Amino acid sequence: MGKPLLRTDKEITEIYERQKNTIYRVCFSFLKNKADTEDAVQETFFRLITKSHAFESMDHEKAWLIRTATNVCKDTLRNWWRKRENLDDYENIHSYETVENDNVIDAIMNLREKYKTVVYLYYYEGFNSVEIAKILNKPQSTIRNYLHEARNILREKIGGEINEE
Numbered sequence: 001m002g003k004p005l006l007r008t009d010k011e012i013t014e015i016y017e018r019q020k021n022t023i024y025r026v027c028f029s030f031l032k033n034k035a036d037t038e039d040a041v042q043e044t045f046f047r048l049i050t051k052s053h054a055f056e057s058m059d060h061e062k063a064w065l066i067r068t069a070t071n072v073c074k075d076t077l078r079n080w081w082r083k084r085e086n087l088d089d090y091e092n093i094h095s096y097e098t099v100e101n102d103n104v105i106d107a108i109m110n111l112r113e114k115y116k117t118v119v120y121l122y123y124y125e126g127f128n129s130v131e132i133a134k135i136l137n138k139p140q141s142t143i144r145n146y147l148h149e150a151r152n153i154l155r156e157k158i159g160g161e162i163n164e165e
Contacts, residue, residue, distance in 0.1 A: 007049070012045075012048070012049060015045075015048065015061060015065075016045055018058070018061075019061070019062060019065050020041065020045075022062065022065070022066065022125065023041050023044050023045075023065055023066070023069045024037060024041050025120070025124065026066055026069045026070065026073070026117075026120065027040040027041055027044070027069050027072070027073050029108070029109055029116055029117075029120050030070070030073035030074070030076075030077065030113070030116075031073055031076060031077070032109060036076060039076070040069060040072045040073050040076060041069070043072045044065060044068050044069040044072050047068050047072070048064075048065065048068070059131075062125075063131070063134070063135045066121065066125070066135060067135050067136070070117060070136075074113075104154075104158060107154050107157045107158050108120070108154070110157075111150055111153060111154075114146055115146055115149060115150035115153065116150075117136065118132055118136070118143055118146040118147055118150065119147065119150045119154075121135065121136075122147060129143045129144050129147065
């Protein structure tokens with residue numbers, strides 16, 4: 001691996017201001033609490049500062065940050081101490097302060113990880129299945145299948161029509 005790209009404070013601040021809300025929402029969709037989400041956002045931008053390479057465009061920058069944030073969240077969820085926590089301790093805690101709390105969001109957040117990420121990227125970030133396949137390094141057919149399956153699950157949970165554009 002090559003030497004990290006050195007960025008000025010101004011460049012890092014501009015990237016942070018441009019992408020912080022998106023990265024927060026991605027991390028929150030995985031971790032579901034404010035403290036862990038803030039830690040994951042911080043770690044994502046730390047990796048940008050220490051390990052990043054030059055981006056071809058703002059879309060490439062956004063895709064890299066989303067992929068990195070997803071990996072940070074997965075690492076956090078795999079951490080040994082999280083497996084020992086008693087989930088009953090968190091039964092009445094809901095920190096959806098910056099994320100809209102309605103039935104659709106709740107249903108999406110309760111999807112399995114593979115569906116949740118794809119649905120978020122497709123509906124909330126506006127990526128198409130080809131772009132999502134590149135971000136997640138999966139075949140396009142797999143992404144389309146995940147979207148189809150997630151829509152069916154959401155249709156069962158919340159009823160009504162799901163936009164399948």
